[in-house]
Amino acid sequence: MAMKERIRFTFAAASLLLLGVSLFLLLAVFLPWYAALGVITAVVAAAPFGWRRFSLDTRRKLSENMFILVSGATALIIVVFVAYFLVHIFLLGQSQLSWSFLFSPPTEGLTEGGIFPAIVGTALLVIIMSLAGVPVGTITAIYLTEYASNTSVIARFIRFAVNTLAGVPAIVFGLFGLGFFIGTLGRQMDTFAFDQRMDDFQSLAVAAGSPFTGDSRARVEEIRAMFLGDDATGWRAEVEQLRILQELRGEEEVTVAEVTSFFTAQQRPHWGQPSILWAALTMALLTLPVVIVSVEEAIKSVPRDLREASMALGATKWKTIRSVVIPGSMTGILTGAILAVSRGAGEVAPILFTGAAYYLPDLPTALTSQFMELGYHIYVLTTQSTDVEATKPLLYATTFVLLMLTFTLNFTAIFLRSRVRARMLR
Amino acid sequence: MKAPKIRVENLNLHYGSKQALHDITIDLPEHRVTAFIGPSGCGKSTFLRTLNRMNDLIDGVRITGSVKIDDVDIYDRTVDVVRLRKRIGMVFQKSNPFPKSIYDNIAYGPRVNGIRDRGALDEIVEESLKQAAIWDEVKDRLDESAMRLSGGQQQRVCIARSLAVNPDILLMDEPASALDPISTAKIEELIFELKDRYTILIVTHNMQQAARVSDYTAFFYLGELVEFDKTRTIFTKPGNGKTEEYVTGRFG
Amino acid sequence: MADHILTRFDNELEKLGARIDAMAELVRAQLAGALGALRDSDAVRAADIIEQDDRVDLLDVKIEKLCMRLLALQQPVALDLRTVLSALAVNRYLERIGDAAVNIAERVDALAAHPALLRRTRVPEMGEAAQSMVADAIAAFLESDIVRARGVALRDGVMDDYDRENFTILTDVMSREPSLVVPASHLLIVSRNLERLADEATNIAEAAVFVADAKIVKHGGWGE
Numbered sequence: 001m002a003m004k005e006r007i008r009f010t011f012a013a014a015s016l017l018l019l020g021v022s023l024f025l026l027l028a029v030f031l032p033w034y035a036a037l038g039v040i041t042a043v044v045a046a047a048p049f050g051w052r053r054f055s056l057d058t059r060r061k062l063s064e065n066m067f068i069l070v071s072g073a074t075a076l077i078i079v080v081f082v083a084y085f086l087v088h089i090f091l092l093g094q095s096q097l098s099w100s101f102l103f104s105p106p107t108e109g110l111t112e113g114g115i116f117p118a119i120v121g122t123a124l125l126v127i128i129m130s131l132a133g134v135p136v137g138t139i140t141a142i143y144l145t146e147y148a149s150n151t152s153v154i155a156r157f158i159r160f161a162v163n164t165l166a167g168v169p170a171i172v173f174g175l176f177g178l179g180f181f182i183g184t185l186g187r188q189m190d191t192f193a194f195d196q197r198m199d200d201f202q203s204l205a206v207a208a209g210s211p212f213t214g215d216s217r218a219r220v221e222e223i224r225a226m227f228l229g230d231d232a233t234g235w236r237a238e239v240e241q242l243r244i245l246q247e248l249r250g251e252e253e254v255t256v257a258e259v260t261s262f263f264t265a266q267q268r269p270h271w272g273q274p275s276i277l278w279a280a281l282t283m284a285l286l287t288l289p290v291v292i293v294s295v296e297e298a299i300k301s302v303p304r305d306l307r308e309a310s311m312a313l314g315a316t317k318w319k320t321i322r323s324v325v326i327p328g329s330m331t332g333i334l335t336g337a338i339l340a341v342s343r344g345a346g347e348v349a350p351i352l353f354t355g356a357a358y359y360l361p362d363l364p365t366a367l368t369s370q371f372m373e374l375g376y377h378i379y380v381l382t383t384q385s386t387d388v389e390a391t392k393p394l395l396y397a398t399t400f401v402l403l404m405l406t407f408t409l410n411f412t413a414i415f416l417r418s419r420v421r422a423r424m425l426r
Numbered sequence: 427m428k429a430p431k432i433r434v435e436n437l438n439l440h441y442g443s444k445q446a447l448h449d450i451t452i453d454l455p456e457h458r459v460t461a462f463i464g465p466s467g468c469g470k471s472t473f474l475r476t477l478n479r480m481n482d483l484i485d486g487v488r489i490t491g492s493v494k495i496d497d498v499d500i501y502d503r504t505v506d507v508v509r510l511r512k513r514i515g516m517v518f519q520k521s522n523p524f525p526k527s528i529y530d531n532i533a534y535g536p537r538v539n540g541i542r543d544r545g546a547l548d549e550i551v552e553e554s555l556k557q558a559a560i561w562d563e564v565k566d567r568l569d570e571s572a573m574r575l576s577g578g579q580q581q582r583v584c585i586a587r588s589l590a591v592n593p594d595i596l597l598m599d600e601p602a603s604a605l606d607p608i609s610t611a612k613i614e615e616l617i618f619e620l621k622d623r624y625t626i627l628i629v630t631h632n633m634q635q636a637a638r639v640s641d642y643t644a645f646f647y648l649g650e651l652v653e654f655d656k657t658r659t660i661f662t663k664p665g666n667g668k669t670e671e672y673v674t675g676r677f678g
Numbered sequence: 679m680a681d682h683i684l685t686r687f688d689n690e691l692e693k694l695g696a697r698i699d700a701m702a703e704l705v706r707a708q709l710a711g712a713l714g715a716l717r718d719s720d721a722v723r724a725a726d727i728i729e730q731d732d733r734v735d736l737l738d739v740k741i742e743k744l745c746m747r748l749l750a751l752q753q754p755v756a757l758d759l760r761t762v763l764s765a766l767a768v769n770r771y772l773e774r775i776g777d778a779a780v781n782i783a784e785r786v787d788a789l790a791a792h793p794a795l796l797r798r799t800r801v802p803e804m805g806e807a808a809q810s811m812v813a814d815a816i817a818a819f820l821e822s823d824i825v826r827a828r829g830v831a832l833r834d835g836v837m838d839d840y841d842r843e844n845f846t847i848l849t850d851v852m853s854r855e856p857s858l859v860v861p862a863s864h865l866l867i868v869s870r871n872l873e874r875l876a877d878e879a880t881n882i883a884e885a886a887v888f889v890a891d892a893k894i895v896k897h898g899g900w901g902e
Contacts, residue, residue: 149485303522305518305520305522306522306524306525308480308483308516308518308522309516309518309522309523309524309584309587310524310534311480311483311511312478312480312511312514312515312516312588313511313512313515313534313535313538313587313588313591314508314509314510314511314512314535314538314539314591315508315534315535315538316508319538323534324524327525327526328524328525608683611683611684612683614683614684615683615684615685618684618685618686634753637750637751637752637753638684638686638687638751638752638753657751658747658750658751661750661751662746662747662750
């Protein structure tokens, strides 16, 4: 046989093998394995005989259509699997699906109730993540394609960084978020804020007449009296606790340093703790490479002669980018956003340490709040529940909701993108 | 020829190590159509693009010599390229309207120049489309996307777009090469009508088009200017043997 | 037919038509003048005609240049090509008619003293016929009138007959009255010129057919 013939033969044979195996698996779900095997063997055995009975013409046509048949069958099998998968989950969880499930918080140690906080948390996470990641990614992509020369050091460095970032495992992002955002950045922010407040405290104390400066000593009683009467200063809570200091030290006079260290010890972290903000930023980092690459491709796909037309009309480079390149690559930018969103709604590892909470019936009210999240909730239900049987339906229902949410986000974004596309060709 | 609009002296252009234009010296007349002809790769398009400094957009381009428009060397350091390009309109080989409405395409240039008033823009759009002989065909669908027009119509919209900024000079790089004969004839007729107001330079690989449409013709070969003369002379008794060989179709 | 999309093309064709028209007018005037001078023995008029030939030559050159430009720059085809090619030919024919007229005018001086001899020949009739043939041929060309053109071709035979008659008459005169040999010889040449002139008019008529029908009818191709 000629080389071309050989390739076709191999290809056809491999496709048939794949088809056979897939069919076997499919059948094996419903029939015992030996029955499935029997069916497949029968078909395979009968095939050659049947083949010979076809005329040369039909054989040729069949060979020609082999690829279409096989790929069509494979596609069908995939669709069937996905549908089966969805239906399976739905059926197992449907007993729990209801409006109250969707809109009420979990109760009874997660064995009853709903997943409303998790839904809200996931949605907020995705929104903040997109707001942070998509603009930064877009601007970076614009810089890389439009401004930086391909061989410049900066461009090569950025590309290297982006490629590396794309390969980093999700859990490592989580650790980075914990270490950098929470441990370093958050803590720095807290320290800075704390220092501001301490300065504030000192100047207030001095203004009220207490000798509370430098190394001089002041009586705890005095300090307390100064602040407890009038809470306009906002120091009441801390100053209340000075009582503990007094008890510990057994003395009545303290220095600034002692009060400062006491307050520091009592300090509860504000920014330096897991929160929805840090979780969203960590996710933004995770999806950044995806956004950059899609936007870069989209920008490159804007034909050169459109840019030239704009430049020839006397527009500056920036004006050209603003008015021609960005509108022209909007579909690509949205694609990048869609891909980022899809990933964000699904990844759990990065948010494990950076903000996801085990049980938090209250909705997140500030950027510093923690939040429940659907993916994490599934993990929790699977591994930490007190009554496995009771939580199974909950688990499947939650999974189903997560899938539906992901699909909705995707379809909304795709719909938006097709609207943009249609408007461009109007 | 009265005072030429464009004077080029000893222009040389290098792409990296390759030299694309050798020592070009030519005077291009005002309010006339000058055609640049020559076989593929002879440098005519490259030369055209040096006149509005579009070659600056390519990495590694080196230019020596002078190009003076109205006695000002456009490659002088003090020249603002963006302003230069506002005075020179360019029409490309394949029509390239922006994926916006027809109105927004024409208004793009004026808007870049800071004209915001809707009334003024309306006037400019109408005037430009009329000059490009396409107003009647599109006046009722200015808000439709320019991409929905036929090739010939798109090209005339592109011409209107470049006229909207009121240039002195119009550069056309094979503007009709992608069009059918009737659309081509319409564009040629348009060029003829426009030359009263503009100085037009047109690159064409179609010699017959150069014969029909231009007053002067320049023949380029291998990056050199071989002959430049009145079109009727080039096509009846050219002075250079190479020119005669080219126009009679003996090579190229 | 509609106008060309390129108005320049139409403008040039119009110019060509106008120039051919002007040439025709000029040549007809030359012919009328020469024949008139001959009939009236008007030497002054004859001298004028001879001078005007420069104008005919000038126009001849202008028309040729215009045709060359049209062919080189506008690449005419079909009807336009036939028009330009015919214009070139008709230009030449008209120029020859002009030359024939000048030739006749040159002999007015020599024939001034012999009006009687003139009347004995068929030259006066030839002159009338020639003028009408030229007029009809030009009109047929400018208006693409094939019927008229055909009419001109048919009358060519008559002119040949007249010429032969003149030859008989004049050779007879020369043998009987030797003193009249010189004027008779001049008249022979005048007759020949007029016969040639009629041929050129026929050529113009044939060109008219070429433009209208793309048929080349010369050398007996008139057929039906």
